[in-house]
Amino acid sequence: MAAPVFEALYAFRISEASYNIEFFQLGLVLNIKNTLIKITFFAFVLAIILLVACTFIPTLYKFLGFSDMKEYKDKNGNPIELGKAAIVDACEKEKINCLKDVLLIQGEIDQGTLSSIKKLNSLDKIETMCFRSVGGNNQIAQKLMSFIKEYDINTCLAEEYYFKERGSIGGTYCYSACPLILLMGKERFHVGNEIEIGIHHSGKVFDFCFTCFYMDNGGEDFEPYFTNQGHINLFKRSRNTPLKDMDILEPSEWKKYNIFTNN
Known part of the structure; x- marks a missing residue:
């Protein structure tokens, strides 16, 4: 058992x-x-x-338009805080050749850009609008484009911008929506050749602080602004470059797209 x-x-x-x-x-x-x-x-x-x-x-x-100021470093490394819109002289390096008292649009183009423009008192005397900008909001960019066309404003990119008694900034670039605004000028000047123009597709950026995600969308609203064939071709080229990339134009291509009138 x-x-x-x-x-x-x-x-x-x-x-x-x-x-x-x-x-x-x-x-x-x-x-x-x-x-x-x-x-x-x-x-x-x-x-x-x-x-x-x-x-x-x-x-x-x-x-809300709170971003109407931006801090830069001048060519000597000194910090300068400036409005996103400012009256400056647009020059070649060392002030060899200048356009006097132009309206400079700098930094990211957004509601703060318009707020900064409204703070200026001498807009009625402005004949030329120049840029040092990464681009920005499409709707604000189109407002600037309409303003330039309506009032026959000239546009420019310059090697260096001089602020009265506040130094100067160089390393000029015009990216994203900035070149599209530039094309609206009645006359379009490049003051010197050491400037950079870059284009890409419109879209949205989702920033997670440590990384970003890019989505190509929108931008069709820009097309009706262009009547010059060179400008139309440049806009079409911009649609072929993803938002996360930048298509930098060679100076030899400026004439091909009729970017400047003082070639």
Whole structure:
């Protein structure tokens, strides 16, 4: 009798051990699953927080027009805080050749640009609008384009911009929507050749602070502004370059697209 009882007891213990192992494995799987759910939820919440902090809040700040000032460093490395719109002299390096008292649009083009323009008192005397800009909001860019066309304003890019008694800034660039605004000028000047023009597709940037995602969309509203074939071709070329990239034009291409009238 002892042997069958022992065998039954042994089988029971084996069965109990197997059950415990299976129970442990099930518990481990559930713990891993719960941990993954928590990590995923935490990552999602963190992504929302970063998106709000790094995209929506700055966008709201710009939309309300608070971003009307920008800090730069002059050619000697000294910081200068300037309005996004300022009256300057647009010159070749070392002031060899200058356009006097032009309206400079600098930094990102947004509601703050318009706020800065409104603070100026001598707009009625402005004949030329110049740029040192990365581009910006399409709607604001189109308002500037309409203003330039309506009042027959000239446009320019210069190697260096001189601020009365406040130094100068160089390294001029005109990217994204900036070249499209430039094309609206009645006359379009380049003051020197050390300037950079870059184009790409319109779109949206979703900034998560440590990384950005780019989405190409919109921009069709610009097309009706162009009647010159060179300008139409440049706009079409811009549609072929993704937002995350920049198509830098060679100076030899400026004439091809009729960018300047003082070639």
